[in-house]
Amino acid sequence: MKCAMLYAPGKLKIEEVEIPAVRKGEVLVEVRAALTCGTDIKTYQRGHPVLIKKYPSPFGHEFSGVISKVGSGVKRFTEGMRVVAANSAPCGQCYFCKKGYVNLCEDLRLLNGAYAQYIVVPERIVNKNLLEIPEHVSFKEAALSEPIACCLNAVCQSDISLGDTVAIIGLGPIGLILTHLYHLNGAKVIACGKGKERLELAKILGAEFTVNADEIHDKTEEIKAVKKLSNNDRGADIVVEAVGKTDTWEMAVKMVRRGGLVILFGGCPSGTSFNMDTSLIHYEQITIKGIFHYTPELFKRSLDLISSGKINTKKIISGRLPLEKLEEAFSMVKQKVGVKYLIDPFYE
Numbered sequence: 440m441k442c443a444m445l446y447a448p449g450k451l452k453i454e455e456v457e458i459p460a461v462r463k464g465e466v467l468v469e470v471r472a473a474l475t476c477g478t479d480i481k482t483y484q485r486g487h488p489v490l491i492k493k494y495p496s497p498f499g500h501e502f503s504g505v506i507s508k509v510g511s512g513v514k515r516f517t518e519g520m521r522v523v524a525a526n527s528a529p530c531g532q533c534y535f536c537k538k539g540y541v542n543l544c545e546d547l548r549l550l551n552g553a554y555a556q557y558i559v560v561p562e563r564i565v566n567k568n569l570l571e572i573p574e575h576v577s578f579k580e581a582a583l584s585e586p587i588a589c590c591l592n593a594v595c596q597s598d599i600s601l602g603d604t605v606a607i608i609g610l611g612p613i614g615l616i617l618t619h620l621y622h623l624n625g626a627k628v629i630a631c632g633k634g635k636e637r638l639e640l641a642k643i644l645g646a647e648f649t650v651n652a653d654e655i656h657d658k659t660e661e662i663k664a665v666k667k668l669s670n671n672d673r674g675a676d677i678v679v680e681a682v683g684k685t686d687t688w689e690m691a692v693k694m695v696r697r698g699g700l701v702i703l704f705g706g707c708p709s710g711t712s713f714n715m716d717t718s719l720i721h722y723e724q725i726t727i728k729g730i731f732h733y734t735p736e737l738f739k740r741s742l743d744l745i746s747s748g749k750i751n752t753k754k755i756i757s758g759r760l761p762l763e764k765l766e767e768a769f770s771m772v773k774q775k776v777g778v779k780y781l782i783d784p785f786y787e
Contacts, residue, residue: 441784443554443765444495448486452495453763456555464562466516466569467508468524472578473553473782474501474756476586477611480769488709490551499553499782500526503572503581507557513565523581524560525568525588525738526550542592542732554765556784567735573746579759579781580745580752587750588733588741590616593702594624595737596728597677601625606665606675606694607646609682609705610637612755612772612779617679617704619644619751629668629675631661634775643754658690665694674699681705685713697723704730755779761786 442456461467482490482498490498503523506516516522529536529544536544548563560569572581590613599605605621607614610632618630622645630641631650638649648668655661669675674696680687683705691701692715707713719725733741744750757777760768761784768780 440556441762442497442552442556443499443762445483445491445498446495448484451483451766453765458557459559461508461510461559462562463511464513464565465510466506466513466522466560466565468502468504468522468558468560469507470502470553470556470558470784471504472502472582473499473555473784474579474582474586475765475768475772475780475782476501477613477772479554480772483766483769490549497552497555499555500549500551501582501585502553502558503578503584504558510562516565516569516571521572521574521578521581523570523572523584523742524550524564525733525735526553526585527732528561528563528567528735530563531567541734547732554762554782554784556762568738570739570742572742576742576746579756581742582781583745583750583752583755583779584738584741585733586613587616587620587744588738589613589730590620591737591741591744592733593617593679593704593730594620596730597621597700597702599624599626599677602627603676604629604669605677605679606631606669607641608632608678608680608687608691608694610634610641611681613704614679614681615640615644615755615778617681618646621677621679622646623749626677627669629665631665637775637778640754640778644751658686662690662693670696673697676700677702679704683707685711688713689715692719692725692727695725697725699725701725701727702730703727706731756781759783759786 529541530546533545605626606629628646630646678695679702680691759781
C-alpha cells in the first residue's frame with residue numbers, strides 16, 4: 440500500500456509498504472478520507488513527543504473509510520461497513536478515568552497513520568471509539584468528527600448562556616469550527632484572526648463581528664477592539680485562544696470581562712510559560728481553563744451533529760488531493776489558502 444512516512448521533522452516520503460496484519464479484536468480500514476490537521480502540520484514541522492515516538496513513522500489521525508478486514512473476536516463490525524474512528528481510547532481503569540477525566544487517561548491508547556491507503560484500528564478503539572457512518576453522511580463529513588469533538592469539549596465546558604459574547608482568537612480550522620459551534624449555541628461571536636478568506640468564512644459560519652489582526656500591529660489595540668464590541672467595553676464573557684502561542688495566551692486573559700472565562704485551547708510548545716497580572720485572577724475573578732482532547736461521548740455527539748446537518752461541513756473542507764500532494768496541502772493551509780484538505784490515498 441501507499442503510505443506517507445515521516446523520517447524526521449520536515450522529511451516526508453510516500454512509500455510502498457506492506458498492508459498491516461490484523462490481530463484479535465482489530466479491524467483493517469481502507470482509508471477513503473484523511474484530513475489535514477494543525478497537529479499533523481506541527482508534527483511534520485517539528486516532530487511530536489506523543490504521536491511520534493520513533494522514526495520513520497506513519498502519521499495522520501483524522502480519517503474515515505471502509506472496513507476491509509476484521510480480526511477474530513470482533514462482533515459489532517463487519518467487512519464493507521463504513522466507519523469513522525477516533526484517534527484514541529481511554530483505559531477506563533486509571534485514576535483519571537475513574538474521576539471522570541477520561542480525556543486525561545494515564546494509558547490513553549493513540550492511533551496514528553491515517554495518511555495511508557490502509558490503517559489498523561486497535562482493539563480498544565474498536566470497542567470504545569469506532570462508529571458506523573450513517574448512509575447519508577459522506578466520508579469527508581464523517582472524518583470531521585475528531586476535530587469537532589475536540590471543539591465540543593471547549594463549548595461544553597464554557598457554561599454558555601444565550602447571548603453571551605465569545606471572542607475566538609485564531610481562525611485556523613479549529614478556530615473556525617469553534618466559531619460555528621459557539622454560534623450554534625446562541626453566542627454572539629467575535630472572530631479575531633488573519634487572512635481575508637478566513638475572516639469572511641468566519642462570518643458565514645456565524646461570527647457577528649470580525650477583528651482583522653493583519654490590520655492591527657499592536658495587541659493592545661486588538662484587545663481594545665474586542666472590548667469595544669462586547670458588554671459596553673467590559674470585555675467578552677468568554678475568550679477562547681485557538682492559536683497556541685504565549686503572546687496570544689497573554690492577550691486572551693486581558694480580553695475577558697470581570698468574572699469571565701478564558702479557555703486556552705491552543706497548545707504551546709512544552710516548557711514555555713506566559714505572564715499575567717495576578718490581579719486578573721484575584722480582583723477581577725476571571726477563570727482560566729485548559730482544554731485538551733475529548734471523550735468517547737463527545738466523539739459520538741460530534742458524529743450525531745454532523746449527521747443532523749447542523750454543522751456546515753462544506754465550508755470547512757477546501758479540496759481533495761492525492762497522497763502525493765500531502766506536503767502541498769500542508770503548505771496551502773500554512774499560507775491560509777483553504778481551511779482543511781481531504782487527502783484521498785486512492786485518488787490519482
